[in-house]
Amino acid sequence: MYHYSITLIGFIAPILFTITAIYSWFQPGNRPIAVKKLSIVSALTSIVLSIFLGFLVFSNGLIETPFLGIKNIGISLRYDALSILMFGMIALLSFIIIRFSFNYLDGDNRQGIFLGRLSATIASVQLLVLSGNLGVLFIAWVLTSVFLHRLLVFYKERPGAKLAARKKFIVARLGDLSLLSASVLLFNQFNTGNLEVIFTSIKTGTIVFNHIGLIGFLLITAALLKSAQFPFHVWLLEVMETPTPVSALLHAGLLNAGPFLIVRMAFVMQASNVHLILVIVGGLTALFGSIVYLTQTSVKTALGFSSIAHMGFSLMVCGLGLYPAAMLHLVAHSFYKAHAFLSTGSAIDAIRNSRILGAQRKANPMRIGMSIMFALTLYLGFAYLWGINPEKDFSLLAIGAVIVFGISRILSSAIDSNSSFKLMIQSGFVSLIVVALFFSLETAAHHLLSYQLPELGQTGIYKNVIIFSIISVFGMVVFLQIISPVFQTSTFYRAIYIHFRNGLYINVVFDRMVRALYLNSPAESKSEILETINENRINNPIEILSYKTQRA
Numbered sequence: 001m002y003h004y005s006i007t008l009i010g011f012i013a014p015i016l017f018t019i020t021a022i023y024s025w026f027q028p029g030n031r032p033i034a035v036k037k038l039s040i041v042s043a044l045t046s047i048v049l050s051i052f053l054g055f056l057v058f059s060n061g062l063i064e065t066p067f068l069g070i071k072n073i074g075i076s077l078r079y080d081a082l083s084i085l086m087f088g089m090i091a092l093l094s095f096i097i098i099r100f101s102f103n104y105l106d107g108d109n110r111q112g113i114f115l116g117r118l119s120a121t122i123a124s125v126q127l128l129v130l131s132g133n134l135g136v137l138f139i140a141w142v143l144t145s146v147f148l149h150r151l152l153v154f155y156k157e158r159p160g161a162k163l164a165a166r167k168k169f170i171v172a173r174l175g176d177l178s179l180l181s182a183s184v185l186l187f188n189q190f191n192t193g194n195l196e197v198i199f200t201s202i203k204t205g206t207i208v209f210n211h212i213g214l215i216g217f218l219l220i221t222a223a224l225l226k227s228a229q230f231p232f233h234v235w236l237l238e239v240m241e242t243p244t245p246v247s248a249l250l251h252a253g254l255l256n257a258g259p260f261l262i263v264r265m266a267f268v269m270q271a272s273n274v275h276l277i278l279v280i281v282g283g284l285t286a287l288f289g290s291i292v293y294l295t296q297t298s299v300k301t302a303l304g305f306s307s308i309a310h311m312g313f314s315l316m317v318c319g320l321g322l323y324p325a326a327m328l329h330l331v332a333h334s335f336y337k338a339h340a341f342l343s344t345g346s347a348i349d350a351i352r353n354s355r356i357l358g359a360q361r362k363a364n365p366m367r368i369g370m371s372i373m374f375a376l377t378l379y380l381g382f383a384y385l386w387g388i389n390p391e392k393d394f395s396l397l398a399i400g401a402v403i404v405f406g407i408s409r410i411l412s413s414a415i416d417s418n419s420s421f422k423l424m425i426q427s428g429f430v431s432l433i434v435v436a437l438f439f440s441l442e443t444a445a446h447h448l449l450s451y452q453l454p455e456l457g458q459t460g461i462y463k464n465v466i467i468f469s470i471i472s473v474f475g476m477v478v479f480l481q482i483i484s485p486v487f488q489t490s491t492f493y494r495a496i497y498i499h500f501r502n503g504l505y506i507n508v509v510f511d512r513m514v515r516a517l518y519l520n521s522p523a524e525s526k527s528e529i530l531e532t533i534n535e536n537r538i539n540n541p542i543e544i545l546s547y548k549t550q551r552a
Contacts, residue, residue, distance in 0.1 A: 006056075007065040010077045010130055013049050013091070016042035017123035024116025032112030039098050039115050046091035046126070054084045062452075064132050064196060073193035075139075078132030080452050082327070086129035086260060089331055093252055093338050094122045100342050101245040114154055118245065121147040125253055129260060134183045134193035141179055141222075141261075144254055145172035151246045158241045167235035167510065175225035179261075182218035185211055186268070199267045203454075216272025219265055223278075227258030227311040230285040234507040237304045244341055247300065251307045252338035259314040259330050263323045263453070270321070270454045276466060278319025283470040285312030287477060288504075294481070295501035303340055305503075310337075313402070320395035320467065323453045324445035371411035372479075374428070378435050379404045386439045396442070398467050403438050405478035407431045 020038040027035045056063055056079065063079040077083075101118065105111040124143035131137040145168070152165040183193075189210060190198050228236040236255075239247060262269060262278065269275065289309025296302035310333045317326040379400055388397060414427035499505075 007063055007077070007079070009049060010053060010065060010079065013042065013046040013087075014123040014126045016045055017119040017126070021116040021120035021123070024112045024119070027112040028110060028116075029112055030107060030109050032115060035112045035115050036102060039119055040095075042119065042122075043091065043095035043098050046087070047095060050084060050088035050091045053079050054088065057081060057084050062196065064194075067133070067194070069133065069135055069193070072191065073135045073187060074133055075136040076132040076194070077130045077136075078195060079130070081449050082263065082452050083130050085327065085331065085448070086256075087126060089334055090122065090125055090129065090253060093249070093334065096338065096342070097245045097248050100248070101243075104243060104245060110154070114151075114243065117147060117150045117154065118249065121151060121249065121254070125257075128257060132195055134187060134195070137195075137264075138176075138179055138183050141226075141257065142176050144257060145169075145176065148250065148254055151249075152239060152242050154242060154246070161239075161241035164235055164238035164241065167238065171225050171228075171232050171235055175222045178218045178222040178225065182215050182222065185215050185218070189215075195264070202267045202271050212268075212272045213274055216269055216274040217277065219261060219268065219272075220274060220277050220281075223258035223261045223315060224281060225258075226261070227255050227315065228308055229258075229281055229312055229315065230288050230308070231506050231510070233285070233289070233308045234503075234510045236308060237301060237503070237507065240300045240304075247303075248338045248341040251303065251341060252334040255307055255311055256314075256330050256334060258311060259318060259326055262315065262318040263327060266318075266323050266453050269318075275319040275321065276463060278315050279463070279466055279470065280319075282312045282314070282316030282319055283474075285309070286316060287470075287473060288312075291477060292500050292503050295497055300341070303337065306340075307333075307337060316470070317399055320399065321454075322395055322399060324449045325396070325399060325442050327449060328441050328445040367415050368412055371415045372408045374415075375404050375407040375411055375431065378407065378431060382435050382439050386443070395467065398471050400438065401471050402474055403435065405475055407434060409478060409481065410434075 016038070020035060020042055023038055024032065024035045027033075053063075061080075065077040067076045068074050069076075098115070098118065101115060105114055108114070121144065124140050124147055127136060128140035128144060131140055149165055149169060149172075152168060153161055155161050186198060187193055190201055192198065225232055236250075239250060286309045289305045289307075289312055293302050293305040293309060296305060310329070314326050314330050314333070317323075317329060383397065383400065410427050410431055414424045
């Protein structure tokens with residue numbers, strides 16, 4: 001057993017990061033030695049605390065801190081498998097990103113300010129994942145956006161940074177309003193902000209829900225807006241003006257707030273029965289993001305669309321009720337995306353210095369068919385060995401189908417090409433490892449988180465039809481990508497390629513809606529644009545649009 005007061009040690013990590021942020025006011029400039037030391041101590045302390053709290057949870061199960069607030073709404077922390085998993089992930093990522101920031105901003109005359117803002121953002125994320133009450137959950141949710149905004153405008157003289165921050169501000173406030181409305185309805189229903197009391201009441205059925213559908217819809221809206229889902233994703237593509245550590249923290253940490261909220265409120269979501277919204281919007285966003293990702297030439301823009309797609313996929317998995325699988329994907333994506341952003345510079349140098357030509361595709365229908373059949377056989381074989389029941393675990397099989405599509409891409413790139421037999425064997429081995437890891441890690445995640453999450457229920461006919469439809473579209477898109485060498489020289493293909501490369505022009509529509517193009521006085525900016533267009537005799541609509549975007 002543990003002494004009740006020991007649970008308060010969870011507050012140490014966010015408090016240390018907050019102290020670091022405050023101390024940065026006194027060392028805002030170049031070489032802030034004390035701020036650097038404080039930030040590293042905070043990150044290392046977070047790692048140690050995550051291990052210690054993980055041991056406590058393993059030994060005692062769910063643990064809650066003493067409550068501070070009024071009328072059951074206020075501040076308390078909750079330690080369970082879900083919160084400790086997220087807390088540990090954030091601790092590791094924060095240490096890596098802070099260490100990277102030391103070298104990245106070395107010599108910058110505002111390095112202390114940056115580290116302070118970074119520390120404040122990390123503290124708010126830690127509070128979010130550890131929150132045990134609606135009060136602290138909402139406060140931390142808002143603070144993550146507020147401090148992220150301060151990071152986005154770190155170089156406030158850059159118009160692109162202002163543009164991204166302004167778009168993010170509008171989307172974030174809509175998300176805050178949605179979560180606030182859902183929290184108020186939940187508090188009025190249960191007369192408490194304690195999450196465990198709310199979840200227990202739902203599980204035992206002691207309270208008849210009012211407005212449960214509306215609450216679920218509001219939670220979904222907050223999650224979709226927070227995680228840059230279509231069509232509110234455009235702000236994410238314009239944060240490249242910020243320092244690279246901000247991009248790493250944003251894509252690897254802050255975007256996860258949407259899926260985390262849905263998983264944390266899984267019992268509420270299960271009772272609200274509005275999962276289909278997540279399945280549809282998340283699935284379509286995942287499709288959109290993955291297609292546009294393949295058309296991008298800028299590494300960071302491609303990574304932005306990749307994050308949009310991954311968040312959509314995570315939310316779609318949540319909509320299917322596979323919460324452990326969603327968390328598995330979320331954690332894996334976080335570490336992958338942090339590494340991807342922090343290594344973009346070296347990756348670009350490696351590509352530039354490389355003189356190795358890729359294997360040439362042959363577009364052989366027989367070889368393509370062999371690749372798809374091999375991937376399907378591999379997946380079904382593992383599903384059979386793991387004892388997957390097609391009727392009971394239809395959602396899991398559907399998510400696994402996406403894995404099949406990915407494996408088909410890997411295999412077709414090797415089999416349907418002029419590559420060596422050794423490369424074919426290597427691609428087959430990689431595919432085997434991917435499938436084995438999917439089933440093994442999903443099983444481990446299920447055992448780790450199952451007691452904090454609702455059981456997977458039976459899917460109805462309508463849900464099955466929607467799932468099948470979305471998975472079929474996934475399959476069709478991947479199939480078109482596999483056979484693309486056949487028709488990639490056609491005019492229609494090139495036209496579609498250009499439209500997707502421009503993100504179907506959603507960004508243009510959003511710019512006009514929020515008037516984000518006019519960063520100064522609207523009349524002044526508009527007159528300057530028109531004057532330049534006339535002087536340069538720009539007549540092509542696409543060139544005019546390109547110029548306006550650059551001017552913004």
